[in-house]
Amino acid sequence: MIHHFENHDLVTEHGSQLVDVTGELFAAVERADVTNGMALVYSPHTTCAIVINEHESGFIDDFNELLSDLAPEADRYYRHDDMDIRTEGLDDDDLHPNGWSHARAGLLSSSSQSIPIVDRKLMLGRWQRVFFCELDRSRSRKVFIQVIGE
């Protein structure tokens, strides 16, 4: 079994940013040198998601607007925001109300996406791109790419 793992550090520029990591994914699969297997793209964060969809600016805005309608940042009370103020030992990054970010991450529940690799080819569809979704404000983030196969 071949195992290949990469961490990619990134800094998101603003809330609701969708960072296209498809290029990094293709490069990681090539480095993994796997004939058949699968790639796992994983977010180790609680206010992010990994999403596969089309890289088209209209969709990206539509998607964020839908999330804003369903779990708005303003005009909705989140109990989690009371916690942040009380809790000890947090990084500066965590010292802001982000109950809406957790709610959106919960709704999507997509900490990872798995994609097959067949005959050395990552089997993404023609229009599919893989996005790291920032559901909080600008922060330092990690995205893990793991390839398993033979």
Next chain:
Amino acid sequence: MIHHFENHDLVTEHGSQLVDVTGELFAAVERADVTNGMALVYSPHTTCAIVINEHESGFIDDFNELLSDLAPEADRYYRHDDMDIRTEGLDDDDLHPNGWSHARAGLLSSSSQSIPIVDRKLMLGRWQRVFFCELDRSRSRKVFIQVIGE
């Protein structure tokens, strides 16, 4: 490591169709001849989803109604629909407004489902069936089934 991959072509009959692919999945697992491992059911499309739930017509209608309420086809503006008209090089299939389909696919964010295989048995629960969900109108589609194990 055993690797087994199948593509199944299908043509969805109408929008919001849930195509039960559980039979194809069981057959693929048997052909893979794997004792222990996992099956990955993957959609290579940006306006589809793979969903596990009960095969019961009431649920299927409830699910589509919920998606319609959250991301309606009519009476909501999608920026993505402006793009479709402008973009070059699309198949006929892509030349219609489907911002609502992308929004629903984004909300579900379920391009795939993974299911364990143990002692030659696909570990689906008693009521679980695997569905290919058409979130756009009737189109030609592919569903990938990959089995990895030993």
Next chain:
Amino acid sequence: MIHHFENHDLVTEHGSQLVDVTGELFAAVERADVTNGMALVYSPHTTCAIVINEHESGFIDDFNELLSDLAPEADRYYRHDDMDIRTEGLDDDDLHPNGWSHARAGLLSSSSQSIPIVDRKLMLGRWQRVFFCELDRSRSRKVFIQVIGE
């Protein structure tokens, strides 16, 4: 290839309970004795989900409130509830209207979560915990933990 599989039986205490199974997951990964690979946490039920988020009571309440707003138990008609009364051969557990539970499970579409294992370490982020989500009322449940690797 190393394969390790565990079933954990549990009884949820009430609807909308999020059962933290992270401890069981870490113990299973240790028992699997895998250097590199992945863990799959899988629910074999149609009215449950596996979700990764922060273990903080405010978030848990926020998350359940959001699901209640989007797919309410009362004041919304679910066709699935007509079926339950008619169908034969069900356990007592299944003889109650739970269309709302199926709708929520469909919306989350998270029967499983995959997490990488690298150098014997389960790569959950600092705040990430893995939850078995009861989307129905109190019931007997199973959660599968599968580890594949080398």
